[in-house]
Amino acid sequence: MAAEQPGQEVCVKVAVGLPGAEDMDRKNTDFIINEDSRSLLIRNIADKGFQENVFVFDGIFRLNAGLEKIYSELVQPAIGAVILGYNVTLLVCGSQGSGKDSVLRGSHGQRGLVQQVLQNLFDEIHSAEKDKEWQVTISFVQFYADGTARDLFNSNHRDLEALNVCMLGLVVEGLDEGVVLGAEAAYSLYLQGARRAEEQNSTLFTLTVEQKGRVPQSAGTVQRSVVQVLDLTGETLPSQHGSHISPLMHALQKEITGDAEGFLPIVLQQALEGNSWTVLFYCFNAQSLSRDEILSALLVLDQVRGLAKTISPNCWDPSKLIQKLRGDVRELRTQLLTSSTVQESAVLRLGQLLKQLQVVKNQSWEKKKEISEVLERKWKCWLKAAPGEAEAWHRQGQTSELEAMEREQTEASSPHAEHEEVRAQKHHMLQVFHAYRGLLEEQMDGLEQRYRKLLEEVIQDAVHLAARNQQLEAENKELNAAVAELREKKKM
Incomplete structure (x- = not known):
């Protein structure tokens, strides 16, 4: 087909x-x-x-x-x-x-x-x-x-x-x-x-x-x-x-x-x-x-x-979509700053656009790879803790997963095996704890960097807006001066 x-x-x-x-x-x-x-x-x-x-x-x-x-x-x-x-x-x-x-x-x-x-x-x-x-x-x-x-x-x-x-x-x-x-x-x-x-x-x-x-x-x-x-x-x-x-x-x-x-x-x-x-x-x-x-x-x-x-x-083109969302965010911010009243719908829309922008950034090829490097340690601990699953995979359906688990439980029923299993579980829990602690630290660092970047974007937008306002004021003064000059000439 x-x-x-x-x-x-x-x-x-x-x-x-x-x-x-x-x-x-x-x-x-x-x-x-x-x-x-x-x-x-x-x-x-x-x-x-x-x-x-x-x-x-x-x-x-x-x-x-x-x-x-x-x-x-x-x-x-x-x-x-x-x-x-x-x-x-x-x-x-x-x-x-x-x-x-x-x-x-x-x-x-x-x-x-x-x-x-x-x-x-x-x-x-x-x-x-x-x-x-x-x-x-x-x-x-x-x-x-x-x-x-x-x-x-x-x-x-x-x-x-x-x-x-x-x-x-x-x-x-x-x-x-x-x-x-x-x-x-x-x-x-x-x-x-x-x-x-x-x-x-x-x-x-x-x-x-x-x-x-x-x-x-x-x-x-x-x-x-x-x-x-x-x-x-x-x-x-x-x-x-x-x-x-x-x-x-x-x-x-x-x-x-x-x-x-x-x-x-x-x-x-x-x-x-x-x-x-x-x-x-x-x-x-x-x-x-x-x-x-x-x-x-x-x-x-x-x-x-x-x-x-x-x-x-x-x-899809991640860079073009990010550029479009940033443009929408700037346009909405300008609308909110120039408006005499607070528009609740516009504020909610701005929040949605900022969330979408961050999600799209995380969906880019490079960002996914970067996030995966953080997850890799945790997932490696999972895979090490489940050797029976890989074995069952290689058998390709010859024995059901349930049967494989039951056989493993039977083989591990001796006191020595129980002792080894407890020790292995303790070792695994320690590995998972270290992995999670490292993951949490990296997530906190990533969160801090993300807010720093968002703050930098806000500051850049504010500076751009202030510069634009100054430019408009200067142009307005020049226009007023030109109008005054024309009026003087007209009186003469």
Whole structure:
């Protein structure tokens, strides 16, 4: 399947994951999958009228097998388009016990989506043009029901703020975003962040892929692609029918009005309607849902599959965007200084522009590299503390992650092993403490430098404004003198 051309209309693709045949509860509802593996027929055995409902999706698979086939059909072509500048969003939905975690991280000898995406992406990058510069960064966010979010790569539980920046879309301010050089390291970091996540909350794992040299006529232009894996935890939302639905379905049933809705609805809206190649994986826990609830969920999935949008590659020039934002800031400052009354809306707009300016500076190629050097020490400690994950990666799905962890626990059950493990944990905690202390010191230095630069810009703007005012006063005096001279000549 070839990648869509720039500006071409595409539709959101939907794949449905069903429990293995041995796990199916056939007491009230019978699932039949057609030979083409795309049609799902639901037959109610208890109904004397023998009622049937048929739904057609882009792919249907069993949770214990078939994921890699669906991946190759629906996701791999999209990942192949990432190196051309396209965004990709993978939505994985389902309540607890639905098998969603196995789709994300793999089980029963099959690799999960995250592992396949990382391997596929870095394979594409390594096989691309050798004369191009590449930079891949990762971040990991957890969402809360009250609309807030926190960084899973940062132990500081501070609230994060999302900004909608022109050319970049939704960008999270203050997020730890570091450079990764390969699929193995990226997957190990993902697993570390996933352990910090709380099961009842949704998460967003993001890879930002940037490339220099794609646009020959503009040396400063950077091609930017974003790959997002959104883990939507299912929940029971209050409704007339008591349906078990996910945040995705909740977002489709109401109008999203903006920032007041919180992080998750905005992210979902961009995934469904924004500039990205989107694939939705929905996992059913058939045993906990009634037939009506299953039908309700399938109807919403059918609605999602019909969503059409236009996708196009992404390029941006950091220096030009910074220059534009600085110009907007100066213009707004001048407006505020020359106005006789304080305009609250203008003040708020100025604050937003200053935040956007700082975010854009941090999103530049060089600044990301600089920030990553600070994060590198902490992430190295994480990777050293998780040798079993790298081993599991090399087995490429031969054994599930859970089985690998259980085997490690069994091997470490002897008293000597316990003593060694305690000593290793103490050593690791000491390393993490030193890394965090160094990171905090560097962050404080960086914060001080950032405020110094902002202060210098304010002073420069004030000096420029004062000089301009003096120039205008001098010109005004000259004009008044010329007018007076003309009046004298006219009297004579």
